[in-house]
Amino acid sequence: MKEGKAGTASGVRQKPETTTVQSIACGGTGGDLTAVDARDGKIVRIRPVNYLDTYTEEELAPSMWKIQVGDEVFTPGYKSAPNYFALAYKNRVYSKNRVMHPLKRIDWEPGGDPAKINAKNRGKSKFERISWDEALDIIESELRRVIDKYGPYTVLCIGEDGHRESKDLHAGGGMHATLMSKLGGYTRETRTPDSVEGWYWGAKHFWGSGCNKGLGMPAPPQTGYNPWHVLKDISENSELIAFAAGDWELTQNYASQMWSRLLKFWEKIGKEFVVVDPFCNYTAVCHDTIKWIPILPNTDAALDFAVMYVWITEDLYDKEYIATHSVGFDKVKAYVLGEDEEGIPKTPAWAAERCGVPEWTIKAYARNRANKVTASVHFSSGAIKGPYSHEPGRTHAYLLGMQGFGGPGVQQAFMNASLIGKETIARSTSAPFTSTTQSRMFYPSVQSLPRTMVARALQEGQVTWWGSPCIVYVDTTEQFQEFNYPAPADQGGSKIHLLWSEKPCNMSCWDGGFNYQDAIRSDEVECFITNHQWLENDSLFADLVLPVTTCIEDDDTVGASMVVSMRSAALTPSGCDRVGESFSDFEIACKIAERFGLRDEIDMGMSYAEWHKYGFDQSRLGEEISWEDFQKRGYYFPHQDPDADSVLPGMRGFYEDPESWPLDTPSGKLEFWSDALAENFPDDFERTPMARWITGGPKSDGWYHDESLWGERCHDYPLLLVANPARFRVHVQGDDIKWFREIETCKVKGKDGYLYEPIWINPDDAEARGIEAGDIVKVYNDRGTILTGARISERVIPGSVMVHKGSRVDPIAPHLDRGGSTNLISPTDQVSKHCKGFAVSGYLVEAAKVEDAEMNQWKTEYPDAFARDYDPAIGINYRSWVED
Ligand SMILES: Nc1nc2c(c(=O)[nH]1)N[C@H]1C(S)=C(S)[C@@H](COP(=O)(O)OP(=O)(O)OC[C@H]3O[C@@H](n4cnc5c(=O)[nH]c(N)nc54)[C@H](O)[C@@H]3O)O[C@H]1N2
Ligand SMILES: Nc1nc2c(c(=O)[nH]1)N[C@H]1C(S)=C(S)[C@@H](COP(=O)(O)OP(=O)(O)OC[C@H]3O[C@@H](n4cnc5c(=O)[nH]c(N)nc54)[C@H](O)[C@@H]3O)O[C@H]1N2
Ligand SMILES: [Mo]
Numbered sequence: 001m002k003e004g005k006a007g008t009a010s011g012v013r014q015k016p017e018t019t020t021v022q023s024i025a026c027g028g029t030g031g032d033l034t035a036v037d038a039r040d041g042k043i044v045r046i047r048p049v050n051y052l053d054t055y056t057e058e059e060l061a062p063s064m065w066k067i068q069v070g071d072e073v074f075t076p077g078y079k080s081a082p083n084y085f086a087l088a089y090k091n092r093v094y095s096k097n098r099v100m101h102p103l104k105r106i107d108w109e110p111g112g113d114p115a116k117i118n119a120k121n122r123g124k125s126k127f128e129r130i131s132w133d134e135a136l137d138i139i140e141s142e143l144r145r146v147i148d149k150y151g152p153y154t155v156l157c158i159g160e161d162g163h164r165e166s167k168d169l170h171a172g173g174g175m176h177a178t179l180m181s182k183l184g185g186y187t188r189e190t191r192t193p194d195s196v197e198g199w200y201w202g203a204k205h206f207w208g209s210g211c212n213k214g215l216g217m218p219a220p221p222q223t224g225y226n227p228w229h230v231l232k233d234i235s236e237n238s239e240l241i242a243f244a245a246g247d248w249e250l251t252q253n254y255a256s257q258m259w260s261r262l263l264k265f266w267e268k269i270g271k272e273f274v275v276v277d278p279f280c281n282y283t284a285v286c287h288d289t290i291k292w293i294p295i296l297p298n299t300d301a302a303l304d305f306a307v308m309y310v311w312i313t314e315d316l317y318d319k320e321y322i323a324t325h326s327v328g329f330d331k332v333k334a335y336v337l338g339e340d341e342e343g344i345p346k347t348p349a350w351a352a353e354r355c356g357v358p359e360w361t362i363k364a365y366a367r368n369r370a371n372k373v374t375a376s377v378h379f380s381s382g383a384i385k386g387p388y389s390h391e392p393g394r395t396h397a398y399l400l401g402m403q404g405f406g407g408p409g410v411q412q413a414f415m416n417a418s419l420i421g422k423e424t425i426a427r428s429t430s431a432p433f434t435s436t437t438q439s440r441m442f443y444p445s446v447q448s449l450p451r452t453m454v455a456r457a458l459q460e461g462q463v464t465w466w467g468s469p470c471i472v473y474v475d476t477t478e479q480f481q482e483f484n485y486p487a488p489a490d491q492g493g494s495k496i497h498l499l500w501s502e503k504p505c506n507m508s509c510w511d512g513g514f515n516y517q518d519a520i521r522s523d524e525v526e527c528f529i530t531n532h533q534w535l536e537n538d539s540l541f542a543d544l545v546l547p548v549t550t551c552i553e554d555d556d557t558v559g560a561s562m563v564v565s566m567r568s569a570a571l572t573p574s575g576c577d578r579v580g581e582s583f584s585d586f587e588i589a590c591k592i593a594e595r596f597g598l599r600d601e602i603d604m605g606m607s608y609a610e611w612h613k614y615g616f617d618q619s620r621l622g623e624e625i626s627w628e629d630f631q632k633r634g635y636y637f638p639h640q641d642p643d644a645d646s647v648l649p650g651m652r653g654f655y656e657d658p659e660s661w662p663l664d665t666p667s668g669k670l671e672f673w674s675d676a677l678a679e680n681f682p683d684d685f686e687r688t689p690m691a692r693w694i695t696g697g698p699k700s701d702g703w704y705h706d707e708s709l710w711g712e713r714c715h716d717y718p719l720l721l722v723a724n725p726a727r728f729r730v731h732v733q734g735d736d737i738k739w740f741r742e743i744e745t746c747k748v749k750g751k752d753g754y755l756y757e758p759i760w761i762n763p764d765d766a767e768a769r770g771i772e773a774g775d776i777v778k779v780y781n782d783r784g785t786i787l788t789g790a791r792i793s794e795r796v797i798p799g800s801v802m803v804h805k806g807s808r809v810d811p812i813a814p815h816l817d818r819g820g821s822t823n824l825i826s827p828t829d830q831v832s833k834h835c836k837g838f839a840v841s842g843y844l845v846e847a848a849k850v851e852d853a854e855m856n857q858w859k860t861e862y863p864d865a866f867a868r869d870y871d872p873a874i875g876i877n878y879r880s881w882v883e884d
Contacts, residue, residue: 018037020572035047038576065566065640085734091738094579112497143155155180155187161190196384203397234413240374242274245300251379301394312337348360388705390687499527504531511827511839536809672690677689719799720800736877819876
């Protein structure tokens with residue numbers, strides 16, 4: 001910690017400021033470094049870091065990467081470019097929504113007696129402050145009770161993986177599980193492949209498991225973990241950049257604003273951009289060399305098939321590459337030309353009726369992509385988070401395959417492509433430095449539940465699924481394995497009765513939120529604990545809420561990995577006083593462990609200083625900087641590998657020599673038709689061995705979804721909802737940042753003064769419904785109703801509405817919510833029968849103006865919900881839910 005000069009403003013002698021370096025980002029993987037200035041234990045401001053204050057240019061030279069095209073040079077520069085969330089983080093630390101003390105729901109009592117747990121009141125009744133001693137007494141007694149009665153697997157540890165704030169030792173998401181594994185086991189709640197659904201369930205069968213051992217984003221296994229230099233290759237060789245469901249101006253900036261600079265650089269060196277999107281997204285509105293092609297949500301497969309039709313009939317694809325690098329293309333070709341049993345040619349006219357893109361635009365887009373070296377760019381892709389996302393996931397991949405995927409400039413850039421350089425000492429894609437892996441052991445658990453299936457497990461007592469009991473990073477073949485909950489009783493399997501979350505936002509981030517709330521409101525759940533900094537989302541439905549520190553308060557280290565301008569390792573000492581009575585998840589686990597005589601097994605008897613040194617020793621940092629120097633400087637950027645330029649970018653190895661660089665598909669090549677799918681799921685008509693135009697249908701016919709404009713449900717709910725990450729939040733994080741809430745695209749002020757989450761609606765659709773700008777609008781389907789505020793704009797295609805996901809829930813009554821959190825009304829079913837992921841965007845809703853009479857009726861029926869304390873600057877907050 002550095003001391004600044006004592007200020008003498010207005011003649012009053014002030015205490016000196018202290019400055020710490022922090023790596024703040026709500027994505028969990030660290031951000032561009034910030035300097036946090038504090039006075040008297042309170043944060044004063046947060047600002048970028050000038051690296052030259054700590055290092056000389058010569059010292060930094062080996063760490064800098066560079067992309068040069070002609071005379072134009074792009075480098076990270078000497079000043080960090082923190083994302084705007086980090087710069088606004090003071091608002092988060094001192095939010096009126098911070099959990100100040102341990103809380104207990106007023107009408108819940110430990111012991112599991114249905115008459116005393118009042119399960120039905122979860123999300124309705126308020127909380128009271130209790131002391132840490134009381135909270136620990138209750139947790140200890142509840143754990144002892146449920147383990148004794150049902151066995152340890154009755155404890156479901158929620159949130160082992162997900163985003164959260166960036167922390168190492170103090171991070172949540174595994175501390176409860178680490179503790180429970182010492183107490184005999186637990187049920188593991190596993191993440192489903194949220195970011196990459198369509199690639200994971202679809203494209204993996206086309207191009208193999210991909211990078212990170214199974215994320216489903218393309219990379220031949222031999223390149224190891226990183227598609228190094230994809231961005232460099234695109235900069236040097238691509239002519240057209242297709243953002244088909246990608247918005248780098250929004251999504252790529254959550255840990256560093258470098259991505260805006262990269263887009264500007266691409267613009268400067270003459271790249272053409274095309275944005276295929278239901279929404280004229282931020283990349284489209286912020287850049288000049290752009291063409292926006294509006295498309296109806298979740299219809300990309302139709303567009304892609306028509307593009308293939310043009311390419312095949314006009315001889316505009318790489319036939320030689322197809323012959324040498326792929327199998328099964330003939331089947332797809334026959335389907336596209338209508339030369340199969342279905343007999344429907346997928347012409348641009350056919351596609352235009354389905355995807356809403358005019359015929360001539362489809363032809364122009366197809367020819368433009370074929371005539372120019374085209375890269376496909378997204379973070380993970382918004383088009384692949386809907387029902388049957390394996391279809392667009394595969395058709396997007398087919399297009400790359402037909403243009404010689406891996407050749408110069410023919411690349412797919414996605415989140416991991418953000419690792420432009422190749423550090424010498426980094427460990428795989430993760431940070432150069434992190435002690436998390438030491439403190440947090442993801443003990444394999446006999447019993448697990450995918451996040452998408454927790455509600456059904458509680459409601460039906462039994463669930464079956466195919467694919468991983470562990471997180472998303474697994475081989476393709478693993479999708480063919482069947483899993484069951486509960487695990488066999490002789491292995492200790494039992495039903496879950498105690499829920500404990502270290503990432504309490506599943507009702508807003510995962511699918512079917514209203515149904516999840518119903519499931520939590522059952523007597524089956526005898527106790528629900530959350531650890532949380534802010535009183536929001538799942539925590540409103542908890543029985544006990546434990547206050548957690550923010551990343552700035554913790555004495556920690558952070559290794560920044562993805563989506564930063566340079567990967568870094570930093571010591572991030574506590575930069576301000578703790579807020580309220582908060583402790584980190586790590587400290588909470590230690591406190592509880594102490595009750596069971598196990599503290600030493602959690603903290604290994606080490607102080608924080610010892611943990612930091614231990615993390616340093618475990619990393620390879622010592623090869624480049626001494627511990628003493630690292631402590632003195634506070635942060636470090638690993639050197640670039642001098643041989644990095646010889647690394648083949650993305651799929652180049654496979655492109656050049658598919659025999660030496662085979663994919664990990666059964667044939668080693670791109671598989672337009674997957675024999676493995678045909679063999680394992682011969683009767684699956686939702687995900688067949690190759691991509692098709694799938695619209696779903698009624699449940700009675702065996703379909704999982706009827707969420708398209710060609711089924712039955714669209715007569716009642718005719719609008720397709722797009723629910724993307726928000727410009728002014730990272731998932732659910734940051735909804736209370738008052739600096740952002742003032743921005744008019746962030747919230748819409750209703751006439752009742754409440755700041756509603758905007759619904760972006762086209763003027764035609766608004767007029768047809770009598771909706772005017774600023775109206776309170778209900779968005780609903782048979783799963784429930786959320787309230788929003790009208791923002792009328794031609795930025796959204798007619799027939800679709802856009803509501804950013806992740807605003808905080810604000811329950812009025814079951815299945816009725818004022819906060820506008822879209823995932824409350826998303827489908828409860830998985831992607832399709834054998835794919836346990838979620839479908840959270842591109843589904844059916846209707847929108848209508850809320851008339852005064854209806855609002856008044858709700859106010860009369862649910863007076864408590866409307867009487868809650870509300871501060872427009874912040875929204876709902878701690879005082880709304882805690883009794884004095
Ligand atoms: N409709 C729709 N839904 C989506 C998506 C979409 O595009 N549309 N995107 C999906 C994608 S790609 C993702 S990655 C997921 C993200 O989903 P999540 O990973 O669940 O999202 P976060 O908002 O990062 O959730 C972090 C939660 O942990 C809390 N938290 C933060 N730091 C800490 C900590 O130190 N300790 C504890 N105990 N809690 C902490 C935060 O307040 C927040 O509630 O959402 C998915 N859901
Ligand atoms: N500000 C901010 N940045 C973030 C996040 C955040 O929450 N906030 N989350 C981070 C995470 S974890 C992830 S995985 C990424 C997500 O990154 P992506 O998945 O790439 O992002 P999305 O915003 O879901 O989608 C990108 C674009 O796809 C469009 N889109 C949606 N549906 C369709 C469709 O059916 N067809 C087509 N063609 N386009 C469609 C959207 O309108 C949007 O402009 O973002 C990361 N960055
Ligand atoms: Mo994600």
